[in-house]
Amino acid sequence: MRLIVNGAKHELDLDPRTTVLDALREHLGLTGAKKGCDHGQCGACTVLLAGRRVNSCLLLAIAHQDTEITTVEGLAGHPVQQGFLDHDGFQCGYCTPGQICSAAGMLDEVAQGRPSAVTEPHDHDLLSDTEIRERMSGNLCRCGAYPNMVPAIRQAAAQAQETPR
Amino acid sequence: MTSAIGAPLARLEGPLKVSGAAKYAAEYPQDDVAYGWIVTSPVPHGRLRSVIADPADTVLAVLWHGNAPRIAETDDPELAVLQSDRIAYRGQPVALVVAATLEQARRAAQTVQLDIEELGHDAVLRADHPELYTPEQVNPAFPATTSAGDVETALRDAEVAVDVVYETPALHNNPMEPHATIARWDGDALTAFDSNQHPSGVAATLAEVFSLQPDQVRVVTEHVGGGFGSKGTARPNAVLAAMGAKVVGRPVKVALPRQQMFTMVGHRTPTIQRIRLGASRDGILTAIDHQATSQTSRLFEFAEQTAVSTRHMYAAPNRHTTHRLLRLDMPTPRWMRAPGEAPGMFALECAMDELAEKLGMDPIELRIRNEPDAEPEDGTPFTSRHYVECLRQGARRFGWEDRDPRPRRRREGDWWIGTGVAGATYPTMAQPSVARVRKLPANTDTPTTPGATTTAGALTADGAPSAAGTSTEGSAVTAAGVPTAGGAASAGGAPSAGSAPSAGSAPSAGSAANGGGAANGGGGTVSGAAATGGDAGRFEVAIGAADLGTGARTILAQIAADALGVPVSAIDIRIGDSSLPKASVAGGSSGSASWGWAVTGACRELLASGGDEATFDTTELIQQQETEGRHAFGAHFAEVRVDAVTGEVRVSRMFGMFAAGRILNARTARSQFLGGMIMGMGMALHEEGVLDPAFAEWVNHDLAEYHIPAHADVEDIDAAWLDEHDDQINPMGSKGIGEIGIVGSPAAIVNAIWHATGIRVRDLPVRLDKLLPNLME
């Protein structure tokens, strides 16, 4: 079996039952993606699959051998990380890598003009507070660091606009 | 030199956390690690006759009481895992499967055959249960009942009275990181990488369980993904990992699946609370009665102190508080953030709102009129109490002034809108701890123990934050989990005025508490530190504390810096390891006070002695302390809107005003207050362990069905604090802040829902189905 993670190809001998999350954490030593619920109910395991945010706990590794996977370790230097540092967008830190991957994926979705559940037909501010909160709702935080994530993500969005990656 | 204490210093471990390099318990690489999966009882009461593994499964071991190694008993019967055939609740560990892979272990745990003799069970708490009893005392060591004057007569004679019953459901801590342990034996020495709130305590417990000398056990707890009480002591995962590792001769990892977090790691007990208040027409309380009923398991008496906060809140000549307990075939309740205070103050503060309504009095005014001038029960003076100031300043900042007290008056479109207030209190405690400080040789910049040390200076070593704040080339941290000097995180490590949350959020009080230009002071201290750190020398501060996201690591560095008169960057802080000097639990909002006291003592002793190393033990000092009259206070304000069509509730605004002594770090403190308030929102609106009595189980045992607030639930929220000085409590003058945010915030929301709709919901959570039938127009 093979996985492409953060630009590197890995040959692995895995059980067909192994999820991408367990492959990362237990076989590749990439423990940035977290296991919070293992059922797609918390978002701590969020990674980017071909650039799109997904819950890696529900992906079977065997079914995703040819798609580029990006974990928080592969997002080093992403403006979202700096935003979280500058605004104290976390406490215990366990949901944080998932939040950061999710925010990175979310900002790309916004850049593509994709709507959310709170997008009004003629509302073009896809990064209003309400939009950020709704778009980030797939990532639970039990410490309640949400209020600080909003400015963190807005700062990252502004930076991303200034310096396209 | 500007004080480091109070500055909004960014978390020292922040770069590790945002880059994914921070290591949590289940993430330490181990050669040849095996995986343990706990098999739990599918029945609430019975006898386990046998456990038979499916031969089709590949396992290393299946342990149960019929073959598990014998371990020593501790004072926690839940840790006597696999020692007897007795099943006391559904979800209790009855076997451990160990296999070479996670997938094999999980499957084998599903297919294992349990032969159980099932016995009858009782799972429902009710106030008229014949087996209710009054415990000898309630947690941690309070009398179960207190009484003064004649409550019955006073209530009978009261001009105005309320007599109401409130109910709260079982609540589940659900830290984002599930409990996990990797256990490894090297001969007779045990190393446990364990997610907990008390590495020193967990090590002592494991030593006791496995009959080892204290120095044969090391517990590593560098980063903890939240605990909220559920990780206060060793849980079955730690014992089972160590037992499994002993049996299979390999390191064993046991990480609980989320579903098991609802049973074996504790929860907040359901409560039924009757509150009776009597008052004169001008709102002076004549009687307070608080009768709390809660449950515990057959295994262990856990007596939550639900009515204890009522003993400290309001003056009244006739008063009574009491607790009754019921043993059920259910899991053992344990601590959850503000155990006792959170449910107890929900009831008291909602009842005060009901009394204010009956009196036709502003609920803030009612509280102010009943402010005691000393402890209401025993007359002990308060070391400091600024509850009234919190109510007044909070009201001003929230915009309470022009509130129409009548309910169901404000409507905007489909929304009924209302506001509510409630008081908050939490005891100020400290527990014995030991800290050690060492002067390091000049130019020491390599941590002595990689992975257990965080160097403040390293985060800022490349100087002032860059304007853009862009990280450079992902060099923030090394794989070893040690921040590298010159790393990317410098901007985060050195808050600028603009990014210091408290500067904007607490203009009148909060920033004052930080000595005026808090943001500037903090920023200057840290960003200037790199230049001066070398001059002053470097110091290693070591204490076996745990940082669950509280900011403990950062705060202890700040405390040490001030005590030693050096910048924060000159401090190497080592925590999260039981091999360090013994620390108390990160619980009871006492961590910073307890550990900071020991750190301060060690630093002062080092300076006084002129030596290179000093150790300080606070045990005697703390034993000499008075325990009464020490509390933090606060006031919560909430604005809610309730959809007239659907009954959906949204919290438009929350504001918390606190008087919690000296605030040690304006940035992490604000975050912790907000986090507590948000958990309080969950308690008010979302959270409930839904019991099916037939199975004696909370059937919504996952994060899809046990709702905690999602991001979209949290709208406008802020916290601020008074500049409170209290030199009687500890050398820093700090009170705990980890729990007071969840005390009172549920009541403020529920009172606001009444104000919006005219509906009093007295059983949490307030979901739409409890409102809708009464909203119909």
Added chain:
Amino acid sequence: MKTFEYRGATGLDDGLEPGAMFLGGGTNLVDLMKLGVATPDVLVDVNRLGLDAITDLPDGGLRIGAGVRNSDLAADPRVRERYPVLSGALLAGASGQLRNMATTGGNLLQRTRCRYFMDATKPCNKHTPGSGCPAREGDHRNLAILGASEHCVATHPSDMAVALVALDAVVNTSGPAGERSIPVTDLHRLPGDEPDRDTVLDHGELITSVDLPVLGVAAHSFYRKVRDRASYAFAVGSVAAALSVEDGVVRDVRLAWGGVAHKPWRARLAEERLRGAPAGRESWLAAADAELAAARGLRDNTYKIGLMRNLTAWVLEHLS
């Protein structure tokens, strides 16, 4: 999770051997496999069959490939413009991450969130036929008020499917027995005495696409979902509706409900009442009442009757 053999599907009519299941986005199936509720021997991955396009049909409708991800479908400008109720329903469901994974076909076939079904250690007629339904006496606050049976009171959890039944969408399937088309309204079953069967599909029959017909009224449509928190939660009740009103009279209407039955519930009785009726609150409530006449609440879910009444009136008013 039981171990399984994994292979990629080679064609649309591959079918499935006994004990095999199709794997789409996996958001529900992998979840259930971990819980031991789904125990396939073989997983046949249909993600590389090229079913991921949204194409215009000659008559002006849309064909949605069964592999189209929920997020892509929700963002498609044609869907946003012509079938806003569908986009709205999709965006109301799950989370950004899950919508990037979940497929159109898989969303239709997702299984109930009933807490007894989701637990392999408890009785449930859906996962273990004949074992009983503890929900009737136990926890059912979020279960069915319409079309339930003594054997099962589960609800279908999909938001998307509610919009599709309102839009008269049709699923196209392929299998060893050939191809066929089934209106989405007929795809899902009521539980009756076979609650283990969610749909009318045969074993091995693969949903290949969903057709959205030309439907003028659909451009004026809306989805409203009520849930226990502001986001990332299943519906306790939802309404999908399309409405056209001329001269104060209802010309055309489509109405469907979610979170109330074993299937996405097309409210045909209400629609009948509405066609030709004067637009206004009285008509909306009368229509909802007509549909709800058959509703039966259990101990803890009777509130849904009032909720659906209110919600239906609100959505129709919003559209009128």
